[in-house]
Amino acid sequence: MPIRSATSRFRFNPHWLGLLPFALFTVLFLVLPTMKIVVGAFQTPEGSFTLNNIRGLNTPSILSSYWVSIQLSLVTATLGCLVGFMMAAAVILGGLPRWVRSPLMTFSGVASNFAGVPLAFAFLATLGPVGLVTLWLRQEFGINLRAMGFNLLSFWGLVIVYLFFQIPLMILIIAPAIEGLKREWREAAAILGATGAQYWRMVALPILFPSLLGTFALLFANSFGAIATAFALTGPQLNIVPIKLFAQIRGDVLGDPHLGYALAFGMIVITGIANGLYIWLRVRSERWLK
Amino acid sequence: MAFLEIEHLEKSFGTNRVVKDFNLSVAKGEFISLLGPSGCGKTTVLRMVAGFESPSTGAIRIDGKDVVKLRPNQRNIGMVFQAYALFPNLTVAQNVAFGLKVAGVGRAEREARVVEMLRLIGLPDKGPSYPFQLSGGQQQRVALARALAVRPQVLLLDEPLSALDAKIRVSLRAEIRQIQRELGITTIFVTHDQEEALSMSDRVVVMNGGVAEQVAEPFEIYNRPATRFVANFVGQLNRIEARVIAPTTGEIEIGGTRHMLGRSLPSGDVALALRPEALHMGADPARELNLTGQVTEVDFLGSVIRLRVDVAGNRLSADVFNRPDAPPPALNSTVTLSASASDLIILTA
Amino acid sequence: MTRLFAWGSVILGCVFFALPLIGMTEFSLRMRRGEYSFDAYAVVLADPRFQQTFGYSVLMALATILVGALLVVPTAFWVRLKLPAARPWVEFVTLLPLVIPAIVVVFGYIRLYNTSSFLPLTGSATGTNILLMCGYVMLALPYMYRAVDTGLRSIDVATLTEAAQSLGAGWITILAKVILPNVLTGVLSGAFLTFAIVIGEFTMAALLNRPAFGPFMQVLGANRAYEPAALAVIAFAITWACMGLIQLVTRFTKHTRAQG
Numbered sequence: 001m002p003i004r005s006a007t008s009r010f011r012f013n014p015h016w017l018g019l020l021p022f023a024l025f026t027v028l029f030l031v032l033p034t035m036k037i038v039v040g041a042f043q044t045p046e047g048s049f050t051l052n053n054i055r056g057l058n059t060p061s062i063l064s065s066y067w068v069s070i071q072l073s074l075v076t077a078t079l080g081c082l083v084g085f086m087m088a089a090a091v092i093l094g095g096l097p098r099w100v101r102s103p104l105m106t107f108s109g110v111a112s113n114f115a116g117v118p119l120a121f122a123f124l125a126t127l128g129p130v131g132l133v134t135l136w137l138r139q140e141f142g143i144n145l146r147a148m149g150f151n152l153l154s155f156w157g158l159v160i161v162y163l164f165f166q167i168p169l170m171i172l173i174i175a176p177a178i179e180g181l182k183r184e185w186r187e188a189a190a191i192l193g194a195t196g197a198q199y200w201r202m203v204a205l206p207i208l209f210p211s212l213l214g215t216f217a218l219l220f221a222n223s224f225g226a227i228a229t230a231f232a233l234t235g236p237q238l239n240i241v242p243i244k245l246f247a248q249i250r251g252d253v254l255g256d257p258h259l260g261y262a263l264a265f266g267m268i269v270i271t272g273i274a275n276g277l278y279i280w281l282r283v284r285s286e287r288w289l290k
Numbered sequence: 291m292a293f294l295e296i297e298h299l300e301k302s303f304g305t306n307r308v309v310k311d312f313n314l315s316v317a318k319g320e321f322i323s324l325l326g327p328s329g330c331g332k333t334t335v336l337r338m339v340a341g342f343e344s345p346s347t348g349a350i351r352i353d354g355k356d357v358v359k360l361r362p363n364q365r366n367i368g369m370v371f372q373a374y375a376l377f378p379n380l381t382v383a384q385n386v387a388f389g390l391k392v393a394g395v396g397r398a399e400r401e402a403r404v405v406e407m408l409r410l411i412g413l414p415d416k417g418p419s420y421p422f423q424l425s426g427g428q429q430q431r432v433a434l435a436r437a438l439a440v441r442p443q444v445l446l447l448d449e450p451l452s453a454l455d456a457k458i459r460v461s462l463r464a465e466i467r468q469i470q471r472e473l474g475i476t477t478i479f480v481t482h483d484q485e486e487a488l489s490m491s492d493r494v495v496v497m498n499g500g501v502a503e504q505v506a507e508p509f510e511i512y513n514r515p516a517t518r519f520v521a522n523f524v525g526q527l528n529r530i531e532a533r534v535i536a537p538t539t540g541e542i543e544i545g546g547t548r549h550m551l552g553r554s555l556p557s558g559d560v561a562l563a564l565r566p567e568a569l570h571m572g573a574d575p576a577r578e579l580n581l582t583g584q585v586t587e588v589d590f591l592g593s594v595i596r597l598r599v600d601v602a603g604n605r606l607s608a609d610v611f612n613r614p615d616a617p618p619p620a621l622n623s624t625v626t627l628s629a630s631a632s633d634l635i636i637l638t639a
Numbered sequence: 640m641t642r643l644f645a646w647g648s649v650i651l652g653c654v655f656f657a658l659p660l661i662g663m664t665e666f667s668l669r670m671r672r673g674e675y676s677f678d679a680y681a682v683v684l685a686d687p688r689f690q691q692t693f694g695y696s697v698l699m700a701l702a703t704i705l706v707g708a709l710l711v712v713p714t715a716f717w718v719r720l721k722l723p724a725a726r727p728w729v730e731f732v733t734l735l736p737l738v739i740p741a742i743v744v745v746f747g748y749i750r751l752y753n754t755s756s757f758l759p760l761t762g763s764a765t766g767t768n769i770l771l772m773c774g775y776v777m778l779a780l781p782y783m784y785r786a787v788d789t790g791l792r793s794i795d796v797a798t799l800t801e802a803a804q805s806l807g808a809g810w811i812t813i814l815a816k817v818i819l820p821n822v823l824t825g826v827l828s829g830a831f832l833t834f835a836i837v838i839g840e841f842t843m844a845a846l847l848n849r850p851a852f853g854p855f856m857q858v859l860g861a862n863r864a865y866e867p868a869a870l871a872v873i874a875f876a877i878t879w880a881c882m883g884l885i886q887l888v889t890r891f892t893k894h895t896r897a898q899g
Contacts, residue, residue, distance in 0.1 A: 018717040019725060025710055026732050028758075029773045033747025034739055040750065087652045094645020104649070109882045110875075111656060113835045117856040118874035119659075121867040124860075126662025133658060164659060167652070184375030188433075190362040191340055191369045192389035192440060202388070206379040218737060225740025228841035232857050242742050242842075249746055249846055261750075264743045271738050 034268065040261035053262035062244065066266060069224055069241040072155065076162040077219035081212065083163070084170025092178045105175065108168035115165040120232035123161045127152045153234045161229055166219050173218070177211040210282045217278035221271045241267055293318035293476050294339075294444055299348035301334050301500075308334050310500040312348070319474040321467065323487035326497035327523070332480045335497075336446050339478065341365050352443055368437030368475075372449040374429040376421040382408070382432050383417035389440035407435040410469060427458040434466065438473065445470070447479040451486060463490055484524050488512060496520045512565075518637050521563055527635075528569070528606045530562040530581075540631070544581070545602020551578050551631040561637045566596070568633035569608035571625065578631035581606070585619050599627060660875065667868035679869035688855055696844075696852035699768075700837040703775040704830040707783045710776065712826060715787045716818050719796045733784040736777050745774060745843045767847050774843045779836060783829035790825025791818075824892040828885045835881040839874050 044050045057063070091101050126132050129146070137143040151157055181204055189199040205212075227242035236247050241263065248260045292315030301309040309331040316322050324332035337343045339350055341362035350357050357365050376385050383404045390400045408414050411431040421429055430450055437445060447466070451459045467490045470477050481487050487494045488508040496503045496511060496519070504516040515521035535541040540551035542560075573580050583601035595618045597608045608627055612618075619625050670678040683689055718725050736744070748770055752760040760766035796818070803813045819826070844851035856874070860867040 013722075015717075015721040016725070018721060019714065019729070022710060022714040022729070025773070025776070029748075029777050030732070030735060030739070030744065033744050033751050036747045036751045037743060083652070086648050090645035090648045093641075094649075095642045096645050096649065100649065106882060106886060107656065109885070110879050113832070113882070114875055114878050116839050116841050117853055117860065118663075118839060118871035121856075121860055121871035122659040122663035122875070125666030125868045125871070126659045132662040132665050164656070168656075182373070182375065184371045184373055185377060187340075187342055187362070188369070188371060188375040188377070188436075189388070189392075190342075191365070191367055191446075192392065192436070193363045193366075194388070194392040195363060198392050202392075203377045203379065207377075221738050221740070225742060227742055228839075228853065228857070231841070232860050235861065242740065245742055245746065246842070246846070249742075249749065260746065264746050267740055267743055271740065275738050 037261055037264045037268065040258060041265035043258065043261075045258060053256075053258045054265075056256065056259045057262050057266060061239070062263070065239045065241050065244050066270070068155065068239055070270065072158060072162070072240060073220045073223040075159050076166050076223045077216050079159070080163055080166030080170050080219050081216050084167045084215075085174055085212070087167070088171045088175045088178055092175060093181075104171070108171040111168035112165050112172055115226065116228035117232040119161060119164060120229045123152060123157075123164070124233065127157070127160070153238070158230060158233070158238075161233065162223055162226070166223065169219060169222065170215055173215045174208070174211060177208055181207065206285070209285050213278050213281055213285070217274050220274045224267070224271055224274075292316060293320075293353055294478075295349070295351040296335070296339070297349045297351075299335065299338065299350065300346045301331070301338060301343060302346045308500050309338075309345075312500075312502055314495060314502065314505065316476055316478070318476055321470055321477045321479065321490060321492045323479045323481060323491040323494045324497055325481055325484060325487040325494050325524070328482060330497040331500040332482075332495075332497045333448060336448055336478060336480045339444070340367055340369055340446055366440070366442050367444045367446060368440065368442035369446040369448065370430065370433045370437050370450045372452050374421070374426070374433050374453070376429055376433055376436070378421050380420075381417065382413070382419050382421070382424070385421070385432060386417075386436045386439050388436060393440065403439055407439050410438070410472075411435045412465075425458075426454050427462055430454065430462065431465070434469070438469075438475070443476065445475050445477040447477065449480055449482070451481070451483070459486075466490070488524070496523060498523070515635065521635060521637060526566050526607060528564045528566065528604070529637075530564065530601070530604045530606070531559065532562050533559055544604070547602070549579055551634070553631050555636065563635040563637050564606070564629055564633060566607040566609040568629050569606065569610075569627045570629065571608070571610045571619075571627065573626040574628035577628040579629040579634070580626055581628075582624060582626045585621055585623050585625055588618050588621060590618060597625075599625060601627075663868045663871045663875070667865060667872050670865040679865040680873075683859075683866050683869045683873070688850075692850050692852045692855040695850055696838050696840075699772060699775060699851065700834045702772050703779060703837050704833050706772065707776045707779050707833060708787075708826050708830065711780070711783045711787050711829070712819065712822065713814060715784060715791055715822075716796065716814065719788075719791050720800055730784070730788075733780050737781050741774070741778060742842050742846070744777065745846050748774060749846065761847070767849060771843055771847050771849050771851075774847075775833075775837050775840065778840070778843075779829070779833040782832045782836075783826075786825040786829035786832070787822050788825070790822030794821045824888055827888045831881040831884045831888075835878045838877055 041053050042049055042051065044052070057066075087104075090096065091104055124131060127134055127145070127150075131152075134145050137145060152161070185203055185207075186199055189203055194202070225242060227246055230238055230240060231243060231246065236243060245260065245263045245267070248263060294314075294316040296312060296314045299309055299312040300307065308329075312331070312335055314322070324335060326332045334343060338345050341357070341360060341364075345358060348358075352365070352367075376382075377388065380388065383401075386404045386407050387400045390403060395403075404417065405414070408417055411434060413428060413431060413435075416424065416428065416432070421432070424432065430453075433450070450466070451462060454462065463486060479487070479490065488511070491508055493505060494508055494511050495505045498519045504511060504520045506514075506516070511520065512525055515524060521527055530544060532542040532544045534555045534557050535543055535548065537555050537557040540553045540555050542549055542551060542555065542562075570577070581599075581601045583599040583606070585597055586600050586605070587596075587598035589596040590612075593612055594609050595612055597610065597619065599606045599608060606627070667679050668675040668677070670676060670682070714729065718729050749761065752758050752766075752770055754762040760770040799817050799821070800813055803817045808817070839853050839856070840851065841853035841857060845854040845857070856867065856870050859870065
């Protein structure tokens with residue numbers, strides 16, 4: 001595609017005018033705002049070039065917020081991929097009756113969109129200080145979750161909550177890919193002497209690799225930019241980047257508006273790197289595709 | 291001593307018995323075809339030999355050893371699938387080497403075997419290609435090489451030619467047969483195409499409704515079908531309704547005309563079956579059966595002319611060779627066809 | 640063995656997903672001491688702020704769906720018909736909102752469209768509403784575009800268009816009477832998904848300071864005990880209804896196609 005269009009670019013194709021509304025809209029409401037952030041991250045309030053905003057990120061509080069956000073995204077994306085993959089594989093390949101599949105897919109559609117504020121409420125009502133499971137464990141078994149060090153408002157508490165939408169998202173995306181594995185591949189591998197593990201390692205996983213990778217990148221970005229759940233759960237004090245940025249936009253608690261640009265720019269860079277990595281690995285791993 | 295033995299094999303899915311008391315013994319190096327319409331149980335038999343389905347009852351022995359309890363990856367069998375089933379993420383060489391790799395064969399030996407196999411299938415340069423870069427026929431040859439690379443005891447071919455173009459189908463047919471002879475590998479070939487079965491096999495098993503109707507060499511199957519189903523399924527067949535006048539001398543009446551066949555027949559009404567090529571143009575006193583009728587259709591196919599002739603209400607197909615000196619008969623003209631009594635197949639059942 | 644493992648992981652997963660739903664439902668019924676009641680729901684539903692913010696978000700969602708469909712359907716159609724070369728680029732752009740966090744985009748809005756800019760949208764309530772709606776269209780773009788494009792893939796756009804043109808139809812007629820009915824399933828699926836996303840959206844509405852349902856839920860959650868659980872149940876029911884409608888629409892179209 002790129003080669004052909006390079007030659008035809010010199011001639012004006014009037015059909016491109018049909019894309020004008022779409023182009024105008026995306027430029028106004030996606031490209032320009034993003035550019036504004038990127039440019040602003042390198043500008044002084046007076047408009048001249050500076051690296052001071054970026055340098056300003058180098059404080060323990062901001063760096064640790066990035067680090068927590070990255071860890072949170074990596075952990076929830078990894079666990080979401082693993083568990084979601086296992087559930088999808090179990091339903092599709094595990095010999096379960098067919099009627100299990102459709103409800104699971106519908107539920108995944110619901111749960112992956114049931115994020116944000118209400119999700120936080122649901123978990124507070126379940127694992128919070130007076131939540132259903134917390135009380136039940138204490139009354140029936142004398143297990144005190146809090147005394148055992150569990151706190152819903154902590155890193156691992158947040159991980160559990162995020163998994164509620166990460167796992168279903170993985171199931172939704174990976175299920176069609178798993179269904180695309182042909183029965184003959186498994187049989188051909190078996191008849192050639194391969195064990196189930198060898199089949200997965202040498203054939204199935206390499207075939208699924210691009211899909212797995214893409215979903216991982218998506219889950220990473222999904223968790224990295226999420227704010228509503230964490231905000232409703234813990235309020236503004238949790239130290240992750242989106243909440244810091246949120247507080248900064250609302251009340252300028254950092255004092256310097258251009259530091260906000262830098263903060264947002266850092267978020268773009270990180271999701272950009274995650275997706276760049278994905279595209280690069282995908283191109284490398286897909287030599288066997290047209 | 292048979293190399294592959296199948297005894298009293300049965301398979302039921304729920305209450306549906308798809309294979310019923312199937313018996314077959316295959317000699318070492320023999321090429322056997324399972325021929326039948328879809329749903330006749332031929333693929334199920336093959337999948338039980340491979341180990342993908344387990345028999346409800348019965349035994350499968352390879353070289354004297356019962357394999358029913360073994361998993362597919364323990365049976366040392368090669369298999370080629372209808373849809374190629376090459377691993378898309380591996381190159382041709384890696385596909386061929388797959389079975390050797392999982393068996394723990396060393397790299398040097400693997401590479402040597404891959405070279406040998408690719409030469410065997412006539413694709414020595416395709417090692418680094420990926421499956422999507424090959425044509426269907428090439429992919430299927432690679433699949434064959436992959437199956438053969440592990441030196442299996444038995445080769446199973448599950449309709450390997452059905453997905454290919456007609457022309458490649460015919461050429462690959464000969465190629466598979468030649469490679470099979472060269473390696474002397476015991477082979478079971480499943481197909482619904484009678485031409486494939488007849489042209490490639492040492493023996494053919496015609497299956498219907500989960501039962502082996504006849505097991506015989508292609509010549510036998512075609513010329514002396516054991517059952518009405520075999521007669522109808524393999525090749526084209528003309529049916530002539532006749533009434534037997536004298537069973538011992540073989541005198542019969544077809545549409546009011548009497549014929550003397552000179553062979554004994556059952557009494558009453560019989561159906562006489564005749565291959566289209568057993569009918570010859572023109573009256574011939576040397577042949578017992580001379581039938582006169584009206585030409586209703588003339589298909590000029592090149593070397594062969596297919597005629598449709600109405601003989602006393604029986605619509606007969608006759609295949610006659612093209613002769614440059616004699617144009618085919620005109621439509622609606624009256625012709626006489628002759629046939630030998632020994633070519634007649636008497637269907638009583 | 641495999642099956643045992645399969646059942647095990649599915650059942651374990653179901654427990655994980657069921658517990659919060661049971662938890663929030665049970666909690667929402669606990670407002671009256673010592674017995675289950677619908678008091679929390681009664682309080683929430685009677686709250687004028689609930690009615691206002693919920694109504695606001697519903698209107699927002701409908702506007703988003705309308706504008707999104709008007710933007711996406713002609714574009715996807717045009718790309719399929721005349722600009723196949725542009726497809727990778729358009730698809731790339733429509734996927735960007737999944738990569739760029741919404742909070743970053745809305746931050747850009749606030750800075751770009753402030754009162755002293757070339758397009759001072761945040762200067763008035765109406766302007767801010769429009770800006771928020773455009774932000775929602777952006778958020779919904781990946782889902783909307785893919786749903787519509789999938790619908791277009793299943794029909795022969797070029798032949799249908801030429802057939803309509805040969806009968807004298809103009810572009811508007813073609814889009815409204817030929818293309819739209821054929822991609823209606825896609826549009827409706829995208830619409831319900833958009834509704835589910837917009838109705839509870841928090842970040843953009845909060846930062847643009849609009850009285851939407853998401854920020855209301857958050858404020859209520861910070862101040863009350865049982866009402867938030869009731870809100871969560873309501874929100875979950877809405878999401879479920881939207882997904883159910885998508886299934887219904889898809890199944891219904893399949894049915895009519897099979898008959899036709």
